Amino acid sequence: MTAQLSRRALASGALGLVGLATAVRHLPSLLTGPSRAQRLIRELVNLVAVTEPIAVGRFYFAAQPGVKATDLVPQVLAELPLGGPVEGIRQAFRQKLVDDFEAGRTIRLDGWYLSETEAQLCALVALEVGGLGG
Amino acid sequence: MLIDANQLDDGAVIEKDLCILGAGAAGIALALEFSGHGFSVALLEGGGFERDAESQALYEGVCEPPLIDPYLPASRLRYFGGTTNHWLGYCRPFDDIDFEQREWVPHSGWPITRATLEPFYRRAAAVCKVAPDFAGIEPLIAEPANRIWTFPFHIAPLRFGYAYRGVLVDATDIEVFLHANALRLALRPNGDSVDHVEVAASGDRRFQVRAKAFVLALGGIENARMLLVSDDVQSQGVGNQHDQVGRYFMDHPIFPVAQICTSHTSGPFTDLSVRNTDTWARSFRLADGEQERSRILNGCLSFNLIPQVEDVRQQLLTKKSWDTVEAYLAAEEQAGREVTVIGREGEDPALFFSRFDVRAEHAPNPDSRVTLDHEVDRFGLRRVRLDWRMQAIDFESVRRAVEVLAEDAGRFGWGRVRLAPDIDLERSYSPGFHHMGATRMQEDPKHGVVDRNCMVHGVKNLGIAGSSVFCTSGYANPTFSLVALAVRLADHLQKRLGGLA
Ligand SMILES: Cc1cc2nc3c(=O)[nH]c(=O)nc-3n(C[C@H](O)[C@H](O)[C@H](O)COP(=O)(O)OP(=O)(O)OC[C@H]3O[C@@H](n4cnc5c(N)ncnc54)[C@H](O)[C@@H]3O)c2cc1C
Numbered sequence: 288m289t290a291q292l293s294r295r296a297l298a299s300g301a302l303g304l305v306g307l308a309t310a311v312r313h314l315p316s317l318l319t320g321p322s323r324a325q326r327l328i329r330e331l332v333n334l335v336a337v338t339e340p341i342a343v344g345r346f347y348f349a350a351q352p353g354v355k356a357t358d359l360v361p362q363v364l365a366e367l368p369l370g371g372p373v374e375g376i377r378q379a380f381r382q383k384l385v386d387d388f389e390a391g392r393t394i395r396l397d398g399w400y401l402s403e404t405e406a407q408l409c410a411l412v413a414l415e416v417g418g419l420g421g
Numbered sequence: 422m423l424i425d426a427n428q429l430d431d432g433a434v435i436e437k438d439l440c441i442l443g444a445g446a447a448g449i450a451l452a453l454e455f456s457g458h459g460f461s462v463a464l465l466e467g468g469g470f471e472r473d474a475e476s477q478a479l480y481e482g483v484c485e486p487p488l489i490d491p492y493l494p495a496s497r498l499r500y501f502g503g504t505t506n507h508w509l510g511y512c513r514p515f516d517d518i519d520f521e522q523r524e525w526v527p528h529s530g531w532p533i534t535r536a537t538l539e540p541f542y543r544r545a546a547a548v549c550k551v552a553p554d555f556a557g558i559e560p561l562i563a564e565p566a567n568r569i570w571t572f573p574f575h576i577a578p579l580r581f582g583y584a585y586r587g588v589l590v591d592a593t594d595i596e597v598f599l600h601a602n603a604l605r606l607a608l609r610p611n612g613d614s615v616d617h618v619e620v621a622a623s624g625d626r627r628f629q630v631r632a633k634a635f636v637l638a639l640g641g642i643e644n645a646r647m648l649l650v651s652d653d654v655q656s657q658g659v660g661n662q663h664d665q666v667g668r669y670f671m672d673h674p675i676f677p678v679a680q681i682c683t684s685h686t687s688g689p690f691t692d693l694s695v696r697n698t699d700t701w702a703r704s705f706r707l708a709d710g711e712q713e714r715s716r717i718l719n720g721c722l723s724f725n726l727i728p729q730v731e732d733v734r735q736q737l738l739t740k741k742s743w744d745t746v747e748a749y750l751a752a753e754e755q756a757g758r759e760v761t762v763i764g765r766e767g768e769d770p771a772l773f774f775s776r777f778d779v780r781a782e783h784a785p786n787p788d789s790r791v792t793l794d795h796e797v798d799r800f801g802l803r804r805v806r807l808d809w810r811m812q813a814i815d816f817e818s819v820r821r822a823v824e825v826l827a828e829d830a831g832r833f834g835w836g837r838v839r840l841a842p843d844i845d846l847e848r849s850y851s852p853g854f855h856h857m858g859a860t861r862m863q864e865d866p867k868h869g870v871v872d873r874n875c876m877v878h879g880v881k882n883l884g885i886a887g888s889s890v891f892c893t894s895g896y897a898n899p900t901f902s903l904v905a906l907a908v909r910l911a912d913h914l915q916k917r918l919g920g921l922a
Pocket of ligand 1: 496507509512601638853
């Protein structure tokens, strides 16, 4: 029950440069309301049934030190129908978690029995929100 | 009729058809069944109608390991109504599997089945004043791969002493003796039956009750003690020719070690658990097939999910940006894929959370036993020494039950489960205060103390009522089953006494 971080392609090489451009492009939405990334993450975190995702995410880093946000994002978002309505995204994410359990892609963090994908999402949250140096 | 034994003459001799020792759930149920059937009955109770320290002190003894201090006096009450004076009233029949011989559970298997007890469970419901419609066990969802089953407990903390005092005292064929402490069963010289029971009132006064039949209903531990202290005709104690009395002691260890969290209100756990009431509570257990596959014991998982106030989502909203996520989305767009995350307006769905207990079946173990200590009580009777032992299967069963629940919760999207990490299960349980097994039912006297009718092997007029006759412990609280067995024993004795007459 160990996270196989190499399981999905790490399509992250170009993300650093694109990130800068994106932040500038989405500046107006930051002033008007949550950005699409914020909305997306909120939707996904809502589907993860742990009370303290940040704490759980920290355990992920203890088990997988050195993992970066750019490693985690593609793994969490891969295969989600980002072009469709939000309900479709939710449904696909739920299915991704179920598929993880079916395939034995599970991990134990702080005692929680979790799907790898949700553990990676918790790790991302810990990194970005929980002040893990992100 | 009510008689205070303190008012009897020293050396008095009482003669009855039936003498019941102990007026707790078992003794009272048995006496009620005899009321109006034309037999004379003595119901002996060591305490009075209210709790008193002197009577309670007779329950002191030694318990290894010292699970909670003091386990022996705290887990029993020694006055009219017995331990039902503070029980919680959880009632549920045992499951079919509890009666079966399971090849992976050593010493499992009863000489009777659940079907044998079915009609008596219905009568027990009337005694315990719970609805007789015990719903069966059903899969949590209709899906072959599901391994979790669900079932309800009825909750009715009936105080037997208060509820039935009037009926019993008014019954013309029953004499209720208070402050009547049974000291010893006196066997006939050939040892094949009980001649009389020696009884002490609160002071020095002694008297005897002679009867055609006797029933021990002194509670799960004292039943064994009474057999062991009655050692003048048979030196190893009554019914103990094969050294079985006191062995196989079981309680229900409770492991408060796990937590569950569900992310939406529509999951079956949340749906079922929020419908719990003061008189009804739903629990969960592993399917029979999974117990067999995992080679583990039965056990019940109970939780009460409540909504959680979760603030991390607010933090997520107020976080200024998710650059890496934005960058990923932008890269997707650049690769020609559409990205339109239309945010849902409104409330975040509540999280539901609960800590939960596993109330485990305790595997039968001949080395887990009630014996006699060298210390004596104020009547000169040797006190109890209880050596409650657990085995590897007891702990492995709990770990596996939580694991299967966690796996199925994940596979079916019901929520997430946590077993506290690095938990030392061997140090993480507390007792359920259910005393079972120390005079177990087996057809072969080499392996048990009572036969299928709850009559002591080799002693033809002595029966036992109470959870000490259980062969296995299941997870269900014991009183409902012990009342059913007491009702069944009453039928058996009435036939025998009728025959004798
Ligand atoms: C805190 C707590 C909560 C519980 N909750 C539940 C529950 O929810 N559901 C459930 O099924 N069970 C529960 N139980 C267990 C339940 O109380 C017992 O299973 C039940 O009371 C046993 O009935 P009994 O008649 O065998 O023994 P008891 O009720 O203990 O009665 C034995 C009687 O014998 C008398 N006696 C003892 N020695 C002598 C003697 N030498 N001479 C004369 N009289 C004597 C005692 O005074 C007593 O009245 C609970 C127990 C505790 C401690």
